[in-house]
Amino acid sequence: MDQTKQEPYVSYLEHKGKYTGIRSWIFTLDHKRIGLLYMYAIMVLFFVGAIMGLLMRIELLKPGETIMKPQTYNGLFTVHGIIMIFMVVIPGLSVVFGNFFLPILIGAKDVAFPKLNRFSWWVYIAGCILAILSQFLKNGPPDTGWSFYAPYSTTTGTNVIMATFAAFVLGFSSILTGLNFIVTIHQMRAPGMKFMNMPLFSWAIYATAWTQLLATPIVGITLLMLIAERLFGIGFFNPNLGGDPVLFQHLFWIYSHPAVYIMILPALGVITEIIPTFCQKKIYGYKAIAFSSLAIAGVGFLVWGHHMFTSGMSNQARWFFSLLTFLVAVPSAIKVFNWLATMYKGSIDLKPPFLYALSFIFLFTIGGTTGLLLGSVATNVQVHDTAFVVAHFHYIIFGGMGFAFFGAIHYWLPKMYGRMYNFKRATIAWAIIFVGFNLLYFPQFILGIEGVPRRYFDYLPQFQPLEVISSVGGFILITGLIMMVYNLVQGARKGEIAPANPWHGSTLEWQIPSPPSLENFDEAPVVKSNPYDYE
């Protein structure tokens, strides 16, 4: 921005604070460094989880026992789910890119409570350690699935207490981050940065933060109730003790459905940033997108029962939840139409971040429409608890949130490290990932409709062809993922020096040098208008 400064420019990566070396990271208060720390942890955990997924796919190459016993498979899908959900995608985009970019996007020098931010990060790591411990303690990994359904979870001998406690701790971190972001958005905006001048990613983070703050305590209490039931025999859920197992499902999904919005809202926000930049066009329907984030977060609180259609809920409740589930599709569709309208007649530039954004729309739409199939009671009864569900949520979470995460890294990496990755390799990796992903999960829609149940280590011989295609897709996918990460790491370390605004973006992060300085802005920027002003 200002090239006439006297002192040499020092970026946040080179900045010398109180500590040096690794301690300058562990004890950092800089929102950007904390964002990177989360990113490294999440990438490692993602690969651990992906390898577990691959092991399951190897087991499913042929009917009967292939490489593991049934109980090992039960442990694997549970741990895979716990890692992917509680440690990878729920924190996901919001802790990495929310931390790094939210303050910059609204023209602030840090989040409102930097020490609380560092504390959230420590709590997150503590939760991860607990969860990993639960795999190795003597009773064996939990085998309940990531959803810990009672009454089985109150009676199984595996390490359920440790795993649920880990999820509880991770939830704490999530609550604190949400609180921090809400206060940041209310209090730290630069002069002139009205709510209606905020970039849409900040709106998405705002809606997410409220959901984190309000929904997470519920799962916290629920998991504590489960622990109390196991330790002291208090009959909350086990019918033998006078409890109600459906109550567990209510409480669990009152959190866990909003949790899918904790995952997906920041993803929608990232896509909303990428699209106008690579079309060089003003975003279509700014207000509609901003308010649809709030609407998704709001209505998303009221649809949890669609996970319980076959659990013996009352008919009236099934009717109600089905109706609301259809309603929540409306604001999501609003966003999709706004993106398409933004692209219309834009000068589209098919760079890697935009490729990820496009494939996001494609996969998210498949995930979303199959979600409606699950949301309607009659069809739900047919496909509930089958591979169809596995396909659906991988399309939403992985195809949606995962692809948005990759898109965000490709979009913001030049800002975060001041260097650029190789475009050609990034494009090839994207193509491999996209093909592998669809091969891996699409067959599971068909398998599910044909009745193959989820969470089984075995299947009937007639399903083998599709199962094999799916497993082969898994290997293609992981190849692409490794290539992508290799390319990103190379780029961040040795890539060409990137200009401050390589994509000609219009939001605030592109107006400051790359990588940013410790305090982001030399002086607080003054904002006059909507962020997406392209001619």
Add this chain to the structure above:
Amino acid sequence: MANNTTHTTEYRVLARVLLVLMFLTFLTISVTSYHLAAFGVTVALLIAGTKGFLVLTYFMHLKYESLLLRILVSMVFVLYAVIILITFIDYAYR
């Protein structure tokens, strides 16, 4: 953090609120000796709700905060009420 106007509440007010809270705690315990059946839960929740309201208003200074903040906090309670209500669409008709 710019516009934080701090408000100091008089100790006398705080002490009075504390007394009321203690009285309500005592009440919660003593009503258990009357057998109110299903109403027992209602009464306990009402008392707890009143206590929460007092803590939020005086100890957490909501009384002196901006209207926006008060609306945001009350929305949270509306949301929880709605969630509980919806849960009863299941329990009431099952």
